[in-house]
Amino acid sequence: MHLPFNRSALKSRFCLQSPDADPGRAECLLVLQRGALVLDEARGDLPAADGRLPAGVAPDVHVGLWDGRPCRLRVLSGKTDPGNGFSCHRINAVEPTLGLDLLSLGGLGQQMAHWLKTSRCCSQCGAATVFVPGSWGRRCPACDAERYPAVAPCAIVLVRRGNRVLLTRKSNWPAGRYSLVAGFVDPGECLEETVVREVREETGVEVDGIRYIGSQSWPFPSQLMVGFVAKALTEDIRVDTSELVDARWFRVDDLPDLPPKRSIARYLLDHCLEK
Structure with a gap:
């Protein structure tokens, strides 16, 4: 599925390699700082490994080839100023300032940085x-x-009932923003069982007719979002207030503010409702 953060979004510009494939030099750097990708401002691309950037919080690690050039991952301290000539671009921005390839590379780098830190x-x-x-x-x-x-698997589902869809809202989302029911897979569950349980737990609605649509790597910090559509068997909503502030049915021709297009939640809504 061609979505941000999936490997296909890198447009063949990046080849992931193991750290021990390091050729002994780096020609460019995948630089992260507090959830942002640091770019060479003039070129709008990864910075060259030319000594202009400050050192990272840990030694650089070889991650692969970017446009055929050896590339190392560097994580800067949040207190460090990258210096003149560099710009920072939030990877999880509501309206990304990065192209699909650089956004996806930043997400991959963020996943690898999380792994290095925790292992x-x-x-x-x-x-x-x-x-x-x-x-x-x-x-x-x-x-x-x-x-x-x-990688933690999560199920996310578009629940339909006639010309309406079930949407939920969390307290930390932008004002008026609604999205789909989603949750982590529990031990001993298959993904379809996760869909049934999460919809029931969060909204009290029962579903069946579960159908797989696609998946998306989600580097915040390291999930795999697996997308489904399902049919609602019941209509009454009982909101789990420990997780949500609201859940309701919306007509497909009168939807609220939705997640950004970089997410599989928005893909499910756009792709499935247009059919």
């Missing part, structure tokens, strides 16, 4: 870990335990 020490014994050769996995030299980048 430095062994979860079994606490010892420092090292990279597993040829991969992004981490191995503990002390107890030989291995870990690999974790």
Whole structure:
């Protein structure tokens, strides 16, 4: 599915490699700072590895090839000024200032930075870990335990009943913004069971006729959003106020403010309702 943050959105400009594929030099840098991608302002592209940027909070790590050039990941402290000639672009901006390829690269970098930060020490014994050769996995030299980048699966669903759709609202969203029911998969569940449970828990509505549409990598910090449509069997809503501030039925020709187009939530609404 051609959505932001999916690998296809990189337009063949980026080739992910393992850190040990580092050729011994970097020609460009994938630089992140507090959820933003840092770009060379004049070129509108990744900065060159020419010494102009300050050092990161940890050593740079080779991530792959950007336009055929060796690229390393660097994470700057939030207190560091990148300096003149560089601009910062929020990866989760409501209206992104980045093209699809750079936005997706920034998201991938954010996922890898999260993995590097959370895998430095062994979860079994606490010892420092090292990279597993040829991969992004981490191995503990002390107890030989291995870990690999974790991706949390989430189900998100467009629930329909005739010419109406079920939308929900959370307190931290922009004023008037509504979106779809979504939630993490519980242990022992398949994705379709997650859909049924999440819709029931958040709204009290029962569903069936669940149909898979597509998925999206979601690097905030490391989820896979799996999108479905479903038919409502019941109509009465009972809002779970521990998670939502509102849930209601909207006519498809009278929808509220919706999520930005970079999200699979908006894709499900636009793609499915136009049919």
